[in-house]
Amino acid sequence: MEKRKTLIAISLILIFFIIYFLQSNFFSWFTIAGIKPNIFVILALFIGLFLGRKYGLCFGIIYGFFLDSLIGRNIGTSSLMLGIIGLIGGYIDKNFSKDNRLMIMAMVAITTIIYEIGLYIIQSIILKYQIEQINILIKTLVIEIIYNIIITIIIYPLIKKGGYYVEGIFKENNILTRYF
Amino acid sequence: MYNNKKGGTIGIIITIVILILLVILSNSKLSDISYLGNAINTIVMPIQNGYTYLKNKISGNTGFFTNIEELSSENDNLKRENSELEQKLRELEIIKAENITLREYLNLTEKYTSYTTTPAYIINKDTSNYSSTFVINVGSNDGIKENMAVIADKGLVGHVVSVTSNTAKVQTIIDPSSAVSVIFKSTGDNAICKGSISTNSLKATYISTGAEILENDTIETSGMGGIYPKGIMIGTVSKIENTKNVIDKYAIIKPAVDFNKLETVLVIIK
Numbered sequence: 172m173e174k175r176k177t178l179i180a181i182s183l184i185l186i187f188f189i190i191y192f193l194q195s196n197f198f199s200w201f202t203i204a205g206i207k208p209n210i211f212v213i214l215a216l217f218i219g220l221f222l223g224r225k226y227g228l229c230f231g232i233i234y235g236f237f238l239d240s241l242i243g244r245n246i247g248t249s250s251l252m253l254g255i256i257g258l259i260g261g262y263i264d265k266n267f268s269k270d271n272r273l274m275i276m277a278m279v280a281i282t283t284i285i286y287e288i289g290l291y292i293i294q295s296i297i298l299k300y301q302i303e304q305i306n307i308l309i310k311t312l313v314i315e316i317i318y319n320i321i322i323t324i325i326i327y328p329l330i331k332k333g334g335y336y337v338e339g340i341f342k343e344n345n346i347l348t349r350y351f
Numbered sequence: 352m353y354n355n356k357k358g359g360t361i362g363i364i365i366t367i368v369i370l371i372l373l374v375i376l377s378n379s380k381l382s383d384i385s386y387l388g389n390a391i392n393t394i395v396m397p398i399q400n401g402y403t404y405l406k407n408k409i410s411g412n413t414g415f416f417t418n419i420e421e422l423s424s425e426n427d428n429l430k431r432e433n434s435e436l437e438q439k440l441r442e443l444e445i446i447k448a449e450n451i452t453l454r455e456y457l458n459l460t461e462k463y464t465s466y467t468t469t470p471a472y473i474i475n476k477d478t479s480n481y482s483s484t485f486v487i488n489v490g491s492n493d494g495i496k497e498n499m500a501v502i503a504d505k506g507l508v509g510h511v512v513s514v515t516s517n518t519a520k521v522q523t524i525i526d527p528s529s530a531v532s533v534i535f536k537s538t539g540d541n542a543i544c545k546g547s548i549s550t551n552s553l554k555a556t557y558i559s560t561g562a563e564i565l566e567n568d569t570i571e572t573s574g575m576g577g578i579y580p581k582g583i584m585i586g587t588v589s590k591i592e593n594t595k596n597v598i599d600k601y602a603i604i605k606p607a608v609d610f611n612k613l614e615t616v617l618v619i620i621k
Contacts, residue, residue: 194478298528307548
């Protein structure tokens with residue numbers, strides 16, 4: 172079982188790099204009105220949802236670290252925000268169903284808002300710039316949320332299949348506690 | 352809904368199609384979607400050819416098809432010739448692409464002869480919508496250091512924020528945290544040009560109260576601040592916003608460089 176867990180963890184790191192190349196190449200031109208989606212948020216959220224708070228937080232921080240060192244201006248900002256998203260995913264899993272499509276769409280929308288606004292505020296404090304042009308910020312955010320939701324709808328059946336398999340391995344001991 | 356497998360699959364397919372259409376429509380002009388015309392032509396052409404053949408036959412223009420054997424050998428020769436030509440064409444395409452890149456480098460270097468520069472390729476772009484940085488394929492091994500200015504053929508791009516041995520991270524002037532000291536070319540007034548979330552505009556602030564700025568005036572770097580050398584083109588004034596308070600006056604600047612299509616840049620070493 173431990174071997175399987177390690178394999179899954181390695182696969183999740185590989186998935187991050189696949190998404191990274193997609194995000195920085197494919198999605199830099201496959202945009203809606205010039206706006207890219209943010210698949211890292213979706214990934215961190217679903218890890219939190221299926222693997223629980225602890226793993227959600229860990230993977231969020233690891234992904235954020237990779238992201239910061241690959242393209243970011245300072246180490247730690249994306250780590251913090253993606254960690255929070257993973258943690259939120261874990262909390263949501265305790266209280267809501269993962270099978271409701273509307274619920275999933277709402278989760279993606281809320282976590283995208285939290286991640287982007289949180290990151291923008293932290294960056295503006297660290298890099299010392301004023302938050303301006305709120306209208307453009309909102310417009311960008313709305314399009315990004317819609318894009319993220321569309322992508323989630325497309326890949327959700329796949330995530331669900333893989334997610335329940337992984338959940339079975341990682342939550343073998345406490346799977347029943349959710350229902351009693 | 353996902354329990355209904357058939358319905359779910361159809362739903363996903365429809366969503367993907369809508370998404371692709373949405374992306375294409377929001378990003379392309381009519382001239383860019385000539386491939387649609389090509390696709391339609393592919394469907395229409397066989398019918399059109401059949402129609403023309405019938406028309407020729409009826410009007411007695413059938414002599415062309417009489418000597419079939421001769422035509423068949425000629426056809427074989429032409430096919431062979433065609434594949435040879437295609438091969439040559441592919442080779443030429445590669446040479447052409449190489450030539451374009453070299454020309455770009457040459458143009459850039461010739462334009463900024465007063466600076467010692469290193470050409471670089473953009474190898475990675477920012478994944479976020481709220482910042483604008485990219486990674487180039489030169490690093491400390493090529494003499495790149497932090498705070499070196501980066502330019503393109505049309506004007507200023509940004510500056511180097513961090514360096515590894517083979518790559519360097521560049522913050523562009525359209526990044527929200529970027530601020531460049533600029534000068535209005537025709538009036539000589541100073542301002543600070545800040546980046547914004549929008550990829551196609553900059554904001555010139557701290558304009559002196561007596562300044563008479565003009566629309567379409569070009570702005571250049573002023574040389575103050577120690578990062579950017581003087582006289583590098585930044586863009587043109589597209590709009591002047593007069594606020595109630597004169598000291599809050601600002602101008603919207605259209606950058607000279609198209610950051611969406613940027614592929615090659617020059618790093619100013621000296």
